[in-house]
Each structure stands twice: as C-alpha cells, then as structure tokens.
Amino acid sequence: xxxxxxDRQADWLARYQYGLRLSExxxxxxxxDGIAWISGLPSARMEDVVHLxxxxxxxxFHLARDRVGAILLRQTSQLTAGTAVFLTGKRLSIGVGRAxxxxxxxxxxxxxxxxxxxxxxxxxxxxxxxxxxxxxDFVAQPLYTxxxxxxxxxxxxxxxxxxxxxDNGTGKSSLAIDAVINQRDKNVYCVYVLIGQKxxxxxxxxxxxxxxxxxSNTVLVVAEANAMPGLKYLAPFAGCAVAEAWMAEGYDTxxxxxxxxxxxxxxxxxxxxxxxxxxxxxxxxxxxxxxxRLLERSTRLxxxxxxxxxxxxxxxxxxxxxxASYIPTNLISITDGQIYLDQQLFARGFLPxxxxxxxxxxxxxxxxxxxxxxxxxRMKLDYLQFLELEVFTRFGSRLEPTMEARIRRGQILREILxxxxxxxxxxxxxxxxxxxxxxxxxxxxxxxxxxxxxxYLQEQIARTRLSIEEGHEQWRILVRTWLNExxxx
Amino acid sequence: xxxxxxxxxxxxxxxxxLVWILKHFLYQPxxxxxxxxxxxxxxxxxxxxxxxAEADELKQQHEKFLxxxxxxxxxxxxxxxxxxxxxxxxxxxxLNDKINEEAERRKVLDERAKREFERRMExxxxxxxxxxxxxxxxxxxxxxLEAALYALLLEDLHGLSKENKRVITEATxxxxxxxxxxxxxxxxxxxxxxxxxxxxxxxxxxxxxxxQVNSDLIAGFQIVIGSWILxxxxxxxxxxxxxxxxxxxxxx
Numbered sequence: 001x002x003x004x005x006x007d008r009q010a011d012w013l014a015r016y017q018y019g020l021r022l023s024e025x026x027x028x029x030x031x032x033d034g035i036a037w038i039s040g041l042p043s044a045r046m047e048d049v050v051h052l053x054x055x056x057x058x059x060x061f062h063l064a065r066d067r068v069g070a071i072l073l074r075q076t077s078q079l080t081a082g083t084a085v086f087l088t089g090k091r092l093s094i095g096v097g098r099a100x101x102x103x104x105x106x107x108x109x110x111x112x113x114x115x116x117x118x119x120x121x122x123x124x125x126x127x128x129x130x131x132x133x134x135x136x137d138f139v140a141q142p143l144y145t146x147x148x149x150x151x152x153x154x155x156x157x158x159x160x161x162x163x164x165x166x167d168n169g170t171g172k173s174s175l176a177i178d179a180v181i182n183q184r185d186k187n188v189y190c191v192y193v194l195i196g197q198k199x200x201x202x203x204x205x206x207x208x209x210x211x212x213x214x215x216s217n218t219v220l221v222v223a224e225a226n227a228m229p230g231l232k233y234l235a236p237f238a239g240c241a242v243a244e245a246w247m248a249e250g251y252d253t254x255x256x257x258x259x260x261x262x263x264x265x266x267x268x269x270x271x272x273x274x275x276x277x278x279x280x281x282x283x284x285x286x287x288x289x290x291x292x293r294l295l296e297r298s299t300r301l302x303x304x305x306x307x308x309x310x311x312x313x314x315x316x317x318x319x320x321x322x323x324a325s326y327i328p329t330n331l332i333s334i335t336d337g338q339i340y341l342d343q344q345l346f347a348r349g350f351l352p353x354x355x356x357x358x359x360x361x362x363x364x365x366x367x368x369x370x371x372x373x374x375x376x377x378r379m380k381l382d383y384l385q386f387l388e389l390e391v392f393t394r395f396g397s398r399l400e401p402t403m404e405a406r407i408r409r410g411q412i413l414r415e416i417l418x419x420x421x422x423x424x425x426x427x428x429x430x431x432x433x434x435x436x437x438x439x440x441x442x443x444x445x446x447x448x449x450x451x452x453x454x455x456y457l458q459e460q461i462a463r464t465r466l467s468i469e470e471g472h473e474q475w476r477i478l479v480r481t482w483l484n485e486x487x488x489x
Numbered sequence: 490x491x492x493x494x495x496x497x498x499x500x501x502x503x504x505x506x507l508v509w510i511l512k513h514f515l516y517q518p519x520x521x522x523x524x525x526x527x528x529x530x531x532x533x534x535x536x537x538x539x540x541x542a543e544a545d546e547l548k549q550q551h552e553k554f555l556x557x558x559x560x561x562x563x564x565x566x567x568x569x570x571x572x573x574x575x576x577x578x579x580x581x582x583x584l585n586d587k588i589n590e591e592a593e594r595r596k597v598l599d600e601r602a603k604r605e606f607e608r609r610m611e612x613x614x615x616x617x618x619x620x621x622x623x624x625x626x627x628x629x630x631x632x633x634l635e636a637a638l639y640a641l642l643l644e645d646l647h648g649l650s651k652e653n654k655r656v657i658t659e660a661t662x663x664x665x666x667x668x669x670x671x672x673x674x675x676x677x678x679x680x681x682x683x684x685x686x687x688x689x690x691x692x693x694x695x696x697x698x699x700x701q702v703n704s705d706l707i708a709g710f711q712i713v714i715g716s717w718i719l720x721x722x723x724x725x726x727x728x729x730x731x732x733x734x735x736x737x738x739x740x741x
Contacts, residue, residue: 004607004608004611005608005611005612005615006611006614006615009615009730012730013730016730018641018726019641019645019721020641020642020645020646020649020719020720020721021719021720021721021725021729022653022656022717022718022719022720023717023718023720024716024717024718025713025715025716025717025718026716027716039716040715040716041716042716084713089732121605121609122605122609248601249598249601249602250594250597250598303590303591303593303594303597304593304594304597305597306594306597306598306601307590307594
C-alpha cells in the first residue's frame with residue numbers, strides 16, 4: 001500500500017462506519033515550574049503533544065503508573081488544576097523553509113521579531129532519527145570560519161561537529177558568530193540557537209548579525225533565560241530540525257548551539273522536577289544520549305540523498321577550565337574535535353584565546369584545501385615546539401642562534417595569529433600570510449610591524465583575482481611583490 | 490799570353506773549392522729544406538685525412554644521434570599523447586561522475602520536492618474537503634438528523650463491547666464525578682432521562698449529569714465521563730477523518 005495521505009484516507013474510508021467512538025481525556029492535577037501533572041490519558045506516549053482545554057500546549061515527558069508528566073510549551077493564565085487535557089497523537093514539529101531566513105523564532109516556530117507571521121509550507125518533526133550511515137558521505141569540503149587559527153590549524157569540514165569549549169567570557173560566542181558571518185556570501189544557511197541567554201545577549205547577537213549583513217542567510221532560534229524550561233530544552237532540537245530541512249533540500253548548513261551546558265542544566269531541571277533519579281553530578285543518565293542524538297544528526301549526505309550538509313558548532317562552558325567534568329567530557333567524546341578557549345590566554349591579550357595545544361580537529365584535515373594544507377603543514381607542530389622552547393627563555397638562559405631564530409619565528413607566528421573580533425578573513429588572505437610566513441618574508445620585521453604588514457596584505461588580496469587553486473610559486477611572487485611595494489612606500 | 494800551369498791548377502783547385510762550398514753550404518741545405526717541407530706536407534695531408542675520417546665518423550654519429558633523438562622524440566610524444574589521453578579520460582570520467590552525481594542529486598531533490606508538494610496538496614485537499622463538508626452539514630443539520638443520530642447513539646450504547654463497558658464503569662467510580670452530555674440541539678426530557686438511566690445502570694448508581702447544548706457539534710452528542718469521551722457527533726467524525734483526534738471505535 002502506498003503511504004500517501006490520500007491512500008491512507010482511502011484505506012480509512014474503506015473501513016469507515018459511523019458509530020460511537022471513545023477517546024481519552026486527562027485532567028491537570030498540578031502545575032508548577034513549567035511542568036503539568038496530568039491524571040488519565042492511559043494511552044499517552046512519550047513526546048506526544050497534548051492540548052489543554054484552556055488553549056495551553058504541553059509535551060508528554062514522563063509516564064508514571066497513574067499520571068503523566070508533561071512539559072508546558074504554551075501556558076495561558078487560565079490554566080489551573082482540573083483543566084481537561086486531550087491527546088493529539090502527534091509529535092512536536094516546527095515550520096521550516098526559506099521563509100525563516102532573517103527571522104527570529106522560538107523553538108515552536110513562533111516569530112519573536114516584529115516582521116509579522118511566517119507562512120510555513122513544510123513542517124518537520126523536532127526529534128527524528130539521525131541519517132543512517134549508508135546515507136552519509138565523507139567530510140571532504142572545507143567550511144571556512146574566517147579565523148586564522150581554525151582555518152589553518154584546526155580546520156572544520158562541512159558536516160563536521162566541532163565543539164567550542166572554554167570558560168565564561170573567553171569569546172566562544174564571538175568565534176561562532178564570526179563563523180556565521182563568514183558564510184554570508186558562501187551559500188551556507190545558518191541557524192543560531194540561543195539557549196537560556198539573557199535578552200541583552202540575544203539582542204546583541206541579532207544586531208551583530210544584522211550589522212554584518214549575515215542575518216539574511218541566518219535564522220535565530222531563541223529560548224531566553226526566562227523562557228519555560230521546556231522551551232530551553234527544545235531549542236537545540238528545533239534549530240537542528242530547521243537546518244536538517246535545508247540539508248534535505250541539498251543545501252549546506254551551519255548550526256550553532258549556544259550553549260549546550262545551559263541546555264544540559266535545563267534538562268536536569270526538568271528531570272528533577274519530574275522526579276527522575278539524578279546520576280553523575282545530578283545530571284540525568286540520559287543526557288549523553290540526548291546530546292549524542294542531537295549531534296549525530298549533523299552530517300554530510302551522499303549525493304543519492306541530495307548531498308546537503310549540516311555542520312554543528314556546539315558551545316560548552318567550562319568552570320575554571322575544567323574540561324574533565326561530566327558534560328564537557330560527554331561532548332568532547334561525541335564531537336569530531338574541539339576548539340579550546342583559554343582564560344589565561346584571554347587575560348594575556350592573545351585573541352582569539354584559542355589554546356592550540358588543546359584544540360584538535362579529527363576529520364577537518366581531510367576537508368582542507370590541498371594548497372592550504374600544504375602551506376599550513378607542520379605549522380601546528382612548529383608552533384607547539386615554539387611554545388615549549390619559549391619556556392626556557394623565561395629562565396634567561398643563553399640559547400643557540402638556531403634556537404633563538406626558531407623562537408623569533410614562533411613569536412612572529414603568534415603575532416600573525418592574533419585576530420580582531422568580528423573580522424572573518426578570506427581564505428585567499430590566509431593563503432597569502434601562510435606563503436609569506438613560510439618563505440620567511442616576515443623574519444626581518446619587528447613584532448609591531450607585523451600587524452600593518454598583514455593589513456597591507458589584506459588590502460592587496462581584496463584587489464587580486466588570484467585564487468588558492470594557484471600554486472605556491474605564483475603566490476610567492478605576488479606576495480613578495482606586495483611586501484616589496486610596501487617596503488618602498 | 491802564356492799558359493801557366495800553376496795558375497791553371499790553382500784555378501782548378503779554386504773551382505773545386507767553390508763547387509765544394511756550394512754543395513755543402515747552399516745546395517745541401519736547400520735539399521734539406523725541400524725534404525722537410527715535403528715531409529710537412531705529407532704529415533699535414535695525413536692529419537687532414539685523419540681529421541676528415543674523424544669528421545666523417547662524427548657526422549655519422551650525429552646523424553645516428555639525430556635519428557635516435559627523432560625516434561626518442563616520437564616515443565616521448567607518443568608517451569605524452571598517451572598520458573594526455575589518459576589524463577583527459579580520467580578528467581572526463583571525473584567530470585562525468587560529477588555530472589552524474591549532480592544529476593542524481595538533482596533527481597533526488599526534485600523527487601523529494603515533488604513528494605512534499607504532493608503531500609501539501611493532499612493536506613490542502615483534505616482540509617478543503619472537511620471545510621466544505623462542515624459548511625454543508627451545518628446547513629443540513631436539523632432536529633430530525635439529531636433524532637436519527639440519537640437513535641444510533643442508543644443502539645451503540647446498548648451494543649458496547651465488554652471492554653468498553655468496563656472502561657466506562659471504571660471511569661464512573663471516581664468520587665464527585667460530573668458527567669457532561671453535550672448535544673447540538675436541545676435534548677427533550679425523555680431523552681435526557683433515557684441517557685441518565687442508561688449511564689446509571691452502567692455505573693450501578695445514580696450519577697450527576699449536566700446537559701449542555703453545543704452547536705459546534707453540527708449534529709449529534711458528546712458525553713464526557715471522567716477521563717473518557719464518547720463521541721457521536723458530526724464535528725468529531727470529521728476530526729477523526731482528518732486524523733486530529735485519537736479514538737477507539739466503541740462498538741468493536
């Protein structure tokens with residue numbers, strides 16, 4: 001039998017006979033903290049949507065012997081104990097599609113901006129199974145973030161899940177916003193999920209994206225700090241469903257979950273309110289499953305499946321740099337690599353405060369452009385060796401000239417790697433500075449001359465039509481010419 | 490003039506001395522020079538012949554080299570052509586693969602979009618069908634239709650399966666239970682009493698029942714008993730058709 005709606009209806013009609021029918025009705029027993037306890041509804045299933053008589057909506061989240069625990073998604077002021085509850089037999093879905101671009105919505109798809117209602121043609125379930133392995137392709141195309149360190153040393157590929165981890169105030173969100181801004185002219189649709197953030201942060205994020213012309217290819221899914229815990233719990237799934245719909249249409253997408261530690265806390269809050277037994281660090285035992293289920297949906301589909309991709313940048317906040325606590329450990333093990341932001345580097349003014357020693361991209365190298373990969377080559381290793389060598393200089397010991405030269409090159413590299421906030425860079429510029437650095441063109445410069453030099457290179461890059469497809473030699477000649485011109489000027 | 494033998498002999502000696510001097514100091518050196526020049530010419534000739542032979546050999550070598558180079562060139566050219574052909578073939582194969590992949594991708598996406606479009610059309614069709622039927626039924630609904638539906642309700646209530654009867658009986662056990670019966674048209678007292686009697690029989694005790702009129706039902710009844718609802722009205726039938734209500738058929 002075909003599975004079309006008409007066929008199902010025809011089947012229903014073939015068996016139809018008018019007669020008395022029974023359906024269930026529950027009653028609200030108690031309400032509080034975004035949770036409704038409902039009696040009745042013996043046929044309720046987990047994650048069924050239920051309608052309440054007053055117009056509220058809830059999601060079945062806990063099944064007990066004589067009652068059902070539901071998280072409220074919409075609550076009216078009339079909702080009281082005794083309100084009738086009806087099963088819909090439906091799972092939670094959200095409107096998806098291009099109509100969402102440039103919009104700010106809540107996890108149910110309700111617009112939060114003042115741009116009017118959204119007309120949806122397609123709805124997609126919030127929680128679906130991740131694509132099977134046979135439907136997936138290898139991560140083989142780069143997703144440029146516009147960040148020097150990431151694009152050269154910790155590359156991200158389309159379909160990859162790369163964790164951004166660090167303490168509060170180390171620039172995690174800025175890094176993710178930079179990555180979103182960098183997609184504005186690359187035909188990559190972005191979904192930025194803000195979970196439990198302050199309203200000022202939400203407004204700021206929208207403003208930054210709007211100012212940088214990145215809002216037109218982005219949708220923001222927002223569950224503010226004062227939103228119901230159910231909405232905070234659903235926000236990443238809603239964002240994922242929106243991105244997944246575009247992926248299914250063959251587009252490349254980028255989804256940022258900002259941040260999953262707040263999400264884990266919301267889920268813990270819900271679970272404790274629903275009297276589920278807590279596990280390690282009072283988080284429910286299925287938090288790992290929950291996050292892995294979410295992040296497993298990010299992938300690159302094979303051409304037989306339409307060839308779209310969903311790259312995920314989950315953000316997680318650590319306390320005192322502790323990456324071995326429960327949630328960070330979980331997410332590190334689920335994702336394909338992590339970008340670690342360090343508080344001390346931040347305090348020392350090394351921005352973005354990415355700790356190269358602790359950051360890794362497990363599959364991004366396969367997606368890196370061969371020319372960039374060739375140029376970046378041993379850079380990470382050399383940089384790590386420089387950091388080790390530099391420790392010796394603190395003791396004031398005399399070093400061999402070769403060591404001194406290596407330290408100096410390392411210092412130059414560190415100066416190059418510094419990057420201002422909200423200034424995503426083109427991959428051609430990355431190629432230019434890599435060639436210049438590898439050819440020793442910066443070696444004779446003082447550290448304070450590096451920045452203007454890079455600035456000049458960037459200006460020249462904007463005028464050239466040379467692409468990274470060109471070989472090293474063409475780039476070497478061009479970059480040397482520019483730097484000579486700069487020297488004469 | 491007198492002939493002087495002494496002078497004659499001295500003249501002869503003088504002549505012989507002259508001849509000897511000439512032979513030793515003029516004629517012999519000239520002969521030597523001539524011999525040396527002749528030897529030189531012969532040596533030059535020999536050298537020239539040797540050089541000519543070497544040149545001939547070099548010429549032959551050069552011609553051989555040229556021939557070999559020509560052959561090598563042809564071989565290299567053939568190799569290059571073969572490599573170019575192979576490379577072109579590979580690139581063409583890659584391009585074909587990409588084109589096929591893209592075509593496949595487009596086909597999948599088109600099919601998906603088509604399915605999505607069909608689904609939307611089906612949903613719209615069903616929604617419009619229900620909207621039309623609702624409007625139609627609102628006009629056609631009448632007390633006569635209500636009476637017919639009431640007869641069916643009673644018939645179904647009496648024919649309830651054991652399982653459903655048990656469910657309703659259990660629902661009536663709840664203390665302070667308020668049963669609500671809604672009808673699209675006002676129910677006369679006889680029918681109210683009849684329904685009250687039936688439900689009290691099922692519960693085994695008298696139950697408080699509230700009767701209400703709800704024209705949204707179009708025609709028919711809705712009975713709420715605790716956590717169960719008994720549907721026997723046209724509005725809910727249309728909802729069941731659209732799948733927006735979960736139900737079990739009571740008579741089954």
